[in-house]
Amino acid sequence: MQSATVPAKPAPATLLDTDMGTSIDDVLALAMLFGLEGTGESRLVAIAVSYPNLKAAVFADSVTRFYTGAGSRLLPIGLASPSPAAPDTPIIKAVLDRRDGQGGPAYASAIHSLNDTAEPHAMLRNALTAQHDQNAIAVCIGPATNLHKLLDLRGAKELIERKVRYLVMMGGSYPASAEPEYNIKTDIPAAKKVFAEWPTPVVVSGAETGNAILFPGACIEKDFTWAEFHPVVDAYRAYQSMPYDTPSWDLTAALYAVRPQENYFKLSAPGAVAVQDDGRTVFTPTTGGRHRYLIVDPAQKDRVIAVYRELVSAKPARPRRVPQPRQQEQPKPPSQVKPPAGQQ
Amino acid sequence: MITRKALPRRTFLRGAGTSIALPFLDSMVPALASSAGKPPVRMAFVYVPNGMDMRNWNPSYEGPLRELPPILKPLEPYRQDITLLGNLTHNNGRALLDGPGDHGRCCASYLTGVHPRKTFADIKNGISCDQIVANRIGGATRFPSLEVGLEDARQAGDCDSGYSCAYTNNLAWRSETQPLPPVLDPRALFERLFGKGVPMSPEAKHRQAKFRRGILDYVISDTQKLQANLGPTDRRKLDEYLTSIREIERQLERAEQDNAQIDPGMEKPYGVPADFAEHFKLMTSMITVAFQADQTRVLTFLVTREGTSRAYREIGIADGHHPLTHHRNDVATMDKVARINSYHVQQFAEWVGKLKSIQEGDGSILDNSMIVYGAGLADGNRHSHEDLPTLIAGRGGNFIRGGYRRVYRRETPMSNLFLTMMDRMGVNVEDFGDSTGRLQGLDLA
Numbered sequence: 001m002q003s004a005t006v007p008a009k010p011a012p013a014t015l016l017d018t019d020m021g022t023s024i025d026d027v028l029a030l031a032m033l034f035g036l037e038g039t040g041e042s043r044l045v046a047i048a049v050s051y052p053n054l055k056a057a058v059f060a061d062s063v064t065r066f067y068t069g070a071g072s073r074l075l076p077i078g079l080a081s082p083s084p085a086a087p088d089t090p091i092i093k094a095v096l097d098r099r100d101g102q103g104g105p106a107y108a109s110a111i112h113s114l115n116d117t118a119e120p121h122a123m124l125r126n127a128l129t130a131q132h133d134q135n136a137i138a139v140c141i142g143p144a145t146n147l148h149k150l151l152d153l154r155g156a157k158e159l160i161e162r163k164v165r166y167l168v169m170m171g172g173s174y175p176a177s178a179e180p181e182y183n184i185k186t187d188i189p190a191a192k193k194v195f196a197e198w199p200t201p202v203v204v205s206g207a208e209t210g211n212a213i214l215f216p217g218a219c220i221e222k223d224f225t226w227a228e229f230h231p232v233v234d235a236y237r238a239y240q241s242m243p244y245d246t247p248s249w250d251l252t253a254a255l256y257a258v259r260p261q262e263n264y265f266k267l268s269a270p271g272a273v274a275v276q277d278d279g280r281t282v283f284t285p286t287t288g289g290r291h292r293y294l295i296v297d298p299a300q301k302d303r304v305i306a307v308y309r310e311l312v313s314a315k316p317a318r319p320r321r322v323p324q325p326r327q328q329e330q331p332k333p334p335s336q337v338k339p340p341a342g343q344q
Numbered sequence: 345m346i347t348r349k350a351l352p353r354r355t356f357l358r359g360a361g362t363s364i365a366l367p368f369l370d371s372m373v374p375a376l377a378s379s380a381g382k383p384p385v386r387m388a389f390v391y392v393p394n395g396m397d398m399r400n401w402n403p404s405y406e407g408p409l410r411e412l413p414p415i416l417k418p419l420e421p422y423r424q425d426i427t428l429l430g431n432l433t434h435n436n437g438r439a440l441l442d443g444p445g446d447h448g449r450c451c452a453s454y455l456t457g458v459h460p461r462k463t464f465a466d467i468k469n470g471i472s473c474d475q476i477v478a479n480r481i482g483g484a485t486r487f488p489s490l491e492v493g494l495e496d497a498r499q500a501g502d503c504d505s506g507y508s509c510a511y512t513n514n515l516a517w518r519s520e521t522q523p524l525p526p527v528l529d530p531r532a533l534f535e536r537l538f539g540k541g542v543p544m545s546p547e548a549k550h551r552q553a554k555f556r557r558g559i560l561d562y563v564i565s566d567t568q569k570l571q572a573n574l575g576p577t578d579r580r581k582l583d584e585y586l587t588s589i590r591e592i593e594r595q596l597e598r599a600e601q602d603n604a605q606i607d608p609g610m611e612k613p614y615g616v617p618a619d620f621a622e623h624f625k626l627m628t629s630m631i632t633v634a635f636q637a638d639q640t641r642v643l644t645f646l647v648t649r650e651g652t653s654r655a656y657r658e659i660g661i662a663d664g665h666h667p668l669t670h671h672r673n674d675v676a677t678m679d680k681v682a683r684i685n686s687y688h689v690q691q692f693a694e695w696v697g698k699l700k701s702i703q704e705g706d707g708s709i710l711d712n713s714m715i716v717y718g719a720g721l722a723d724g725n726r727h728s729h730e731d732l733p734t735l736i737a738g739r740g741g742n743f744i745r746g747g748y749r750r751v752y753r754r755e756t757p758m759s760n761l762f763l764t765m766m767d768r769m770g771v772n773v774e775d776f777g778d779s780t781g782r783l784q785g786l787d788l789a
Contacts, residue, residue, distance in 0.1 A: 076754040115406075115431060118755040122780045126435040126755055129459075154775050 011037075012165070013045040013131045014257065015124055018250070019142030019183070020049050020063075021056035021092045024239040027063065028215055028312050029141055029250035031232045033258070034067040035311030042137070042258045046127035048078035048120035048146040050187075053086045057117045059095055062107035063231045067316045075127050077111060078120030080145050094238030095231045106229040121149035125156055128163045138167040139257045140194070141250035143183050147198070148190035157199050166201040168257040169194070170249050172273065172281030174206040174293040180279025181207045192275045195291065203256060204273060205294045206281075209265065210249030212296040215308055217243045223313035232312065251308055256294060264304045266295040353638065357570065359562030364538055365486065365637035366570075367585045368704050369578040383705040384484075385741040386635055387477060387769050388643035388715040389455060390692060391515055393447070393650040394669045395724030396733040397682035402430065406751050415686045418693035422700060422737065425710055427744055427786070429734040430751035432758040435778055436460075437720055437729040446727035447651035447666075448507025450720030455515050455644065457759035457777015464501060464508040472517040473762040473776060475524070478642045480771045489642035490634060491516045492533060493526030494623050496616075497649040504651050512651050515644040526646050530596055530626045531615030537634055538589070558593045560586055581703070585636060592629050599626065620658055621691055628695040635709055636702060641769070647688060650720065659687050669724030681724065692717055696737045713738035714765055732758060736786075740768050743787050750785050761786075 014033055018026045036042045047064065049056050057079040064077070098106040111117055124146065128136055138160075140147055147167075150156050171183035171191060184191045195202065220236045221243070227233070240246070256265055270289035274282050283293055351371040357364040366372075368383050400414040409423050419426055436459040437450040445462060452460035458470030474489055482488020497513035504512055514523035527533045538559050560567070567586065571579055599617035617623045624647070634640050648654055653664030661668070661680050668684070671677035699710035718734040721727055731754075739746050759777035764786055766773060 078755075115751045115753055117753060119753050119780065122755045122757060125778075125780075126433075126438075129435060129440050130438065132441065153780060 009132050009135055011040055011043050012258070013127070013136040014042045015046045015048070015127055015136060015138045015164075016044060016254075017048045017050060017120075017124070017138070017140040017142060017144070017146045018060070019051040019056075019186070020047075020060045021051045021053065021089050022142070023250075024091060024236055024246055025210065025215070025248060025250040026141055027091065027232055027235045028246075028248070028308070029139075029254040030060070030063055031067075031313075032251055032254050032308070032311045033139075034064075034316070035314035036254075036258045037067075038314050038317030039311075045131070045136075046075050046078065046124055048080075048124055049117075050080045050120075050142045050145045051086055052080050052082040052084070053088065053092070054079065054082050054111070054114055054117070055088055055092045055096060056086075058109045058111045059092045059231075061109040061111045062095055065108050065110075066231050069316070075123050076116070076118040078123040078146065079114070079117040080120055082114065090238040091235040094234045098229060098231075098234050100229065106234075107231055120146040121153055121156075124150045125153055125159065128159050131163045133162050134165050136163045136165065137257050138164050139254055140167060140169040140171070141183075141253050143187035144169070144171070144190035144194040145187045148187070148193050151193060151197050157197065161199040164200050166203060166257075167194075167198050168253045169202060169204045170210070170253040172204060172206050172275070173208055174204065174268070174273075174281065175283040177206070177280045177282075180276075181281070184275060184281060185279035188275060188277070188279045191279070191281075195273045195275055198290070200290070202273070202291045203260075203267070203294065204291065205249065205252040205256065205265075207247075207249060209252045209294045209296050210247040213248045213252065213301055213304055214245035215248045215251060215312075216305060217245050219309045219313060223309055226315060248304075248308060251312075252294060255304070255307065255311075264297070264300050264307070266297045268293045268295060351573075355570070357563035357566040359559070359564075359566065362538055362559045362562045364559065364563055364586075364589070365639050367581060367636035367702075368638065369574070369581055371574060371578050373705075383707075383709075383712045383741070384638055384641050385743075385768060386641045386643070386709075386713040386715075387474065387740075387765055388631075388645065388713060389474060389515060390645045390647060390715060390717045391451070391454060391650075392647045392685070392688045392717070392719050393451070393652050394666050394681075394719070395721030395727075396685050396719050397678055398722055398731070398733065399678070400682045401685070401733045402731075403428065403749055406430075406749050409747050409749055415682055415689055416735070417686065418690040419696065419735075419737075422693065422696050422710075424747035425696065425700060425737055425739070427736045427746055428749040429736070429761065429783075430749065431731050431754050431756055432734050432752060432761060433730040433755050434720065434732060434758045435729065435755070443505065445505035445507045446721065446729070448504035448511040450727075450729060451513075451515070451646075451650035452507070452511035452517075453777075454720040454758075455762070456517055457757065457762065457779065460507070460511055462506050464503075464506060466521075467508050467510050467523075468520050469511070469517050469523070470520060470777065472515065472644070473766055474516050474642050474644050475518050476773065476776070477766055477769045477771045481641065481769060485638055485640050487536075487634070487640040489516065489524075489644070490533075490631065490640045491524045491526045491644050491646075492627050492631065493528050493646040493649070494620065494627065495646075495648040495652060495654060496528055497525075499523070499525055503649075513646070513649045515646045524644075526644070529615050530599065530617070530623070530630065533627065533630050534592065534596060534615075537630055537639060558590055560590055560593075584702075585633070588629065589633060592626065592633070595622070595626050595629070599623075620656070624691040625694065628691075628698070632695070632698055632702070632709070635699070635713065636704075656684050656687060659683055666724075671725055673725070689717075692737075699738070707739075707742075710738045712741045714740035714744065714768065716761070716765075730754065734758070734761070740765070743768050745787070752783070756780075756783070 455472035456470035478488035503509035
């Protein structure tokens with residue numbers, strides 16, 4: 001007799017693979033995903049960082065905790081092997097060096113060493129195992145390094161096929177790129193593998209899409225006044241000299257991932273993306289192809305920008321708290337706990 | 345010139361209804377050195393239930409072991425012989441949409457790395473790593489594996505929120521549907537180890553008890569013949585070995601007499617001591633002898649069944665173990681859990697000490713063993729399946745560094761450890777459970 005109880009299906013789970021720390025659009029995309037969590041449209045269940053720097057994981061954790069509180073129910077932050085370590089970036093420094101009124105870190109993080117992060121491919125796999133069938137969405141807004149390793153795990157493709165509706169990637173240019181795009185160029189073998197082997201539909205947002213829709217820098221000055229400290233604001237200001245608008249590359253992918261039905265973008269016909277050895281991408285329409293790419297719809301541009309502003313600047317929905325011990329006294333340090341008789 | 349003839353590794357002392365395998369003696373080492381003369385490597389798993397008080401398990405440091413945390417204090421004399429591992433995770437012990445039942449899942453998945461089917465009828469799990477090893481190398485020993493435990497446990501029915509008792513009460517799984525229940529009765533284990541494979545009838549047991557004859561009396565003729573051909577070191581080793589068997593018999597007799605006095609009609613299995621520590625010692629004494637005589641190289645030891653509510657009045661704790669672990673962060677209750685955890689480790693440490701005291705080849709039996717001690721839950725209050733309390737006693741035959749705490753990255757599968765241990769046992773499989781690779785940094789390299 002089988003007695004498993006199947007809980008009601010929650011909002012779709014989002015798994016994010018990002019090179020957090022390299023450019024501001026990753027930060028904006030992460031903020032947007034938390035905004036979409038606040039509306040109940042999705043749940044962020046895993047964040048894998050591909051920028052090989054421990055501080056990039058600390059940064060991602062800090063932003064996450066800003067939105068979810070100290071008692072985040074997220075799995076740990078995954079981090080691609082940080083050896084050799086990539087340099088700290090202005091974004092990372094700005095957020096991690098930010099101090100509160102008492103001189104302490106303005107943003108909390110529980111990551112202090114590499115062992116506080118997870119192997120990203122194991123973490124992504126484990127996160128998928130906990131989702132209802134066809135109720136997860138993968139979003140890759142950096143090099144596909146972590147997804148590559150995920151695909152290498154035994155049984156991963158079957159798991160992805162069962163759990164993931166589709167993958168939305170930011171990378172390349174379409175229908176064909178004259179120059180290799182950064183995310184693809186950074187890990188060409190990974191991009192080749194993911195486009196060739198990802199078992200569910202892939203929607204890709206080329207650089208041209210984000211270039212056509214700029215995130216308005218004015219939003220940073222006007223829409224975040226509710227927060228004394230905000231990591232998105234600090235990161236944005238550190239990325240370039242203010243004021244500036246910025247291409248919304250990663251935002252396009254994150255927005256489409258959660259709201260595909262809103263027609264913010266047009267979609268290409270089905271086909272196949274091929275990655276050249278030098279990192280350039282070519283899209284070929286094919287009947288029954290698993291790949292499509294986003295196309296900017298000029299009529300939707302202002303609407304998309306308004307949605308960006310609304311979601312990126314949204315307040316944390318419900319900061320989660322860790323249950324506090326209900327003891328009356330302070331816990332004894334381990335050394336003071338009395339061992340059983342005869343062990344002293 | 346080499347003249348001495350090596351004693352065969354499989355030498356037995358035989359007598360009526362009795363067959364006693366011998367420990368590893370110098371005389372068994374071929375005069376010319378070869379790998380055949382190396383002591384065997386053993387793999388064992390000692391499982392304790394209901395998680396651990398992690399405040400008092402995890403040291404605050406990584407690297408060479410310094411002062412051990414309170415729960416591990418009894419292992420202080422063997423600090424250089426143990427390895428503490430951090431951040432190992434059993435994802436398949438998590439709910440993964442199956443709702444409550446973490447006790448059932450964590451025990452079932454512990455050695456299988458598989459998410460068990462939630463059911464109390466048509467059970468389905470995976471083959472446990474000990475049985476994978478037993479299947480491959482078990483032919484080299486009398487018993488491919490041994491499964492022992494200390495708590496009487498039924499095998500059917502619902503033991504945890506819809507999970508069969510087969511999940512909470514077994515560690516070893518021969519197939520997806522066939523668990524191997526642990527032997528709980530010391531007398532049954534004794535007869536298995538030293539009998540000829542046929543259980544003694546009640547009449548025979550009675551006759552043996554009446555005339556107070558131990559099994560060594562039956563093999564005295566073989567013993568004398570063998571002793572005459574041994575050097576002084578081997579004679580001493582043999583004497584110590586036979587003395588330990590004699591002592592086990594005495595402990596058994598004492599337990600049986602005590603049981604008869606307490607309640608002549610009691611249902612407790614024949615020969616199970618009423619005292620927990622005594623029971624633990626008796627079982628591990630026999631396992632030690634089994635290791636010594638290379639009767640088996642694979643062991644699973646379910647100290648008590650997962651989710652048990654056993655009380656520990658021996659150390660002044662009348663509350664049940666499981667209810668205590670749901671302490672709601674009440675410090676006094678958490679300290680009781682820590683005391684139970686430490687009490688278990690105290691028994692384990694005594695066994696570790698025994699294994700370390702028995703010389704074998706250039707080291708000890710402990711040196712040639714890999715004994716994992718741990719639980720399938722970390723925090724029993726939250727039912728967490730990550731950073732599982734895990735230590736390895738022994739060096740697996742000069743393979744494991746020892747005296748070290750190594751913390752891995754989060755979500756590192758526990759299955760990676762078992763895959764690495766299987767390698768060391770000479771059983772190479774591509775992957776196991778939810779493994780993502782071998783566990784790095786465990787060996788001396």
